[in-house]
Amino acid sequence: MRDGYDHRSAAKVLAPAHPAIARVDVDEFRAHPIFQGVKEQVVDRLLQASTGLQYRERSIIVREGAGLSGLQIIQRGLVDLAHVDGDNECGVLLLSPKDLLLPGASLFAEDALVTGMALTTTRLVIIEPSAVDAVLEESGVFARNVMNAVSGQWRMAVRNILDLNCRSAAQRLACFLLRLVDLQADSPAPILPIAKRHLAGRLGMTAETLSRMLQVIATEGIHLRGRMIIVRNRARADEFCGPDPYSSRDDRHLNVFAL
Amino acid sequence: MRDGYDHRSAAKVLAPAHPAIARVDVDEFRAHPIFQGVKEQVVDRLLQASTGLQYRERSIIVREGAGLSGLQIIQRGLVDLAHVDGDNECGVLLLSPKDLLLPGASLFAEDALVTGMALTTTRLVIIEPSAVDAVLEESGVFARNVMNAVSGQWRMAVRNILDLNCRSAAQRLACFLLRLVDLQADSPAPILPIAKRHLAGRLGMTAETLSRMLQVIATEGIHLRGRMIIVRNRARADEFCGPDPYSSRDDRHLNVFAL
DNA sequence: CGCATAATTGATTCAGCTCAAACCGAGTGG
C-alpha cells in the first residue's frame, strides 16, 4: 500500500494494462514457425521492427472493439480470449506460447472481436505493422506460414463449436484435461495452468458446474488434485470423451498451440 | 422416374456426389475479391488452372476426414458446413457465393474437420493446388487476400461460439433472420433460403425448438410466413437480440459472406 | 491472524431436448 496502490483491488478492476518493455529473445524469435523457410535476412528485418512487451497477470492486452498495433506473438504465458459482458465472461480460446494474438485483427486493422487477457505473466513480441506488411508482400513463404497459423486458429474455433453443440459439459472438461496431459507429455506431472474459474469460462460452463463435473470425470479415471492432473485410466477416459467429433489430435504441425 | 431414378430416395441417401463439369464464368471469376489488386496476368494463370463444378442439392462436396483437391470458391448456391454424426448433424457455418470452401484444409492439405453439403444447387470453381501454391508464393497481394478470407471465417466462427454461449435460442434465431434481412436489403421481400431443419442445425438447436422460437420472436416483431421474412418492428427486434456481443455487422469488406 | 478471493456443496429453476402424435402440402396413382 505504500505506493498508494492496493494490489488486490488493482487486480480486480482489471487495471488498464501498463506493460513493461522487455527484451526480445532473439533465438526464440528466429525459431518461430512462422519464419520457417523464410530467408534469414528477411527475418532479421522483422526482428529489427520488433519490441518485446511484458504484461502482468490479469492485465488486459486487447480490449474488444479496439484495434491492434502490429503482429503480436506470444512468447511466454497464457492469454485468454473471451467476450466479457459485465461480470460474466465467455471464453473463446486460450492462447499459448508461439501463438499469434488475433492475427486477423492486427493484419487487417479490424477491431478485436474479443478481449485478450493475460492469465499468467505474459511476454509478447510485437512486430511493426509496416514491416509485416512489407514482408508479407514480398515473401510468399512468410505469408503462407501466417496463413497456416490463422487457419489453425479457425480449426480450433470449429472444434469449440462442435464441442459446445454435441458434447456434454463433463465430456468437454475431460477432453480438455486429456489434451493438456498430452501437451505436457514430457513433463512428469501434468499441470492445470490456470484457475478453474477461467477453465470453466473457456469450456462454456459455470464454475459451479465445473466443480461438479470434476466429480463426474473422477469416476471415469481423470482426477484433479490441486493443480495436478492425474489420469488413472486413460482408456476409459478416452472412451468417456465420446467418439471424437474431429479426427487427429495433434495440431502442432499447424501453427497452433492454443487450447 | 423415367430416367430410372427416384429423386426422393436419391436425395435422402445423400448420394455420393457426382458433380457435373460446368463452365467457369470468367468475368465473375476475375471480379472475385481474392483477386483484388492482383495482376491480371496472374489471375489469368489461375483461371487457366480452374475448373467449374456443379453439385446438385443435398449432395456432399467434402466429407469430414477427407482431403480437398484445390482452392474452392463458391459461385452459386449455399453450402452447409457441419459435423454429421449418424442422423443428427451440427452446423458450423453456412457458406454463400464468393466464400472459400475450407481454405485452410485445401491449402495445407489437412483433412476437413467438417462435411460440406450443398443445400441448394451449387456451383464452384476449383483452382489446381499447384497453381495456387505458385501464385501464393509469388504474389503477396493474393496471399494477403486469401488470408483475409480465412481470417474472416475465423471471425464468423468466433461469433458463433459467442452466440452459443451467451445468447438464448430465440435470440440466435432472431439475429440470424435480421442478418438475412440486411443481406438482402436490396430485394423487396427477404427470403429464408434454406429448410428450417438446416437452419436449426446451424443455430445449434433442434427443429422443434426452432419452431417454438419462431413463435417467440413473432411477439418481438419478426415473422416468418412461408419462406418470407417479415420484420414488423425492427427497433424492438434489435432490442430483443440483446446487446450485440460483437460490434460491427457488415463483414463483407472482409472476404466473408458466410452466414 | 484476518481478510479477500476461490472453490465446493446443496436446493431450486429453467431452457432446451426427447419422444410421440397430429398436421400439412406436394407429388403420385387410382
Place this chain on the structure above:
DNA sequence: CCACTCGGTTTGAGCTGAATCAATTATGCG
C-alpha cells in the same frame, strides 16, 4: 378428382443438464 403417401413442420407432455442462488468451506497472502 380424391385418396394416399411421404417429407417436413408443428404441437404437446415430460425429462434433464446445466444455470442460478445461497450458504459454506478452503486457499492464499499481507
